[in-house]
Amino acid sequence: MLGMVNGNIIAFDFGTKRIGVAVGQSLTKTATPLEPISAEQGVPNWQTITTLVQCWQPQAFVVGLPVHMDGSEQLITQRTRSFIEALHKKTSLSVYEMDERLTSVEARSQLFAQGGYAFLKKNSVDSFAAKLILEQWFVTLKIAE
Numbered sequence: 329m330l331g332m333v334n335g336n337i338i339a340f341d342f343g344t345k346r347i348g349v350a351v352g353q354s355l356t357k358t359a360t361p362l363e364p365i366s367a368e369q370g371v372p373n374w375q376t377i378t379t380l381v382q383c384w385q386p387q388a389f390v391v392g393l394p395v396h397m398d399g400s401e402q403l404i405t406q407r408t409r410s411f412i413e414a415l416h417k418k419t420s421l422s423v424y425e426m427d428e429r430l431t432s433v434e435a436r437s438q439l440f441a442q443g444g445y446a447f448l449k450k451n452s453v454d455s456f457a458a459k460l461i462l463e464q465w466f467v468t469l470k471i472a473e
Contacts, residue, residue, distance in 0.1 A: 333422070333469070335387040338380060339462035340415075341428065341454050342391060342408045344370040348454030350462050351384050357466040361455035370407045374418060381419055388421055392428030392461040426465045428457070 341348030352359030416423045
């Protein structure tokens with residue numbers, strides 16, 4: 329049950345070259361972007377993820393699921409699901425999907441508002457999108473309770 333998730337949660341914004349990462353706390357319902365993880369054709373450095381798990385000791389993961397505006401799947405949707413499946417198998421932790429429509433657009437918008445183009449470094453957008461995905465999941469979790 330979703331309401332039973334307490335403690336740290338790690339969120340991912342999956343990409344084939346880079347995977348955005350954020351960590352959040354279920355008590356405060358806030359998240360902080362971390363350094364993105366490099367990926368080779370969608371395959372992350374699993375040792376980096378293992379290190380994240382050891383450091384933050386998450387209770388679960390949230391992964392943004394990319395879909396078109398009408399809700400239909402994109403080409404990357406199945407690759408994201410493969411990442412979700414591998415993440416669960418390698419860590420035995422629960423992995424929750426979260427609709428990520430427009431999170432990258434919102435991430436760019438918020439970063440630009442904070443500091444103009446200097447904040448729009450490509451690496452920052454991915455993890456800031458993961459932060460937004462996790463914070464939206466916290467809102468959805470509260471609504472479901």
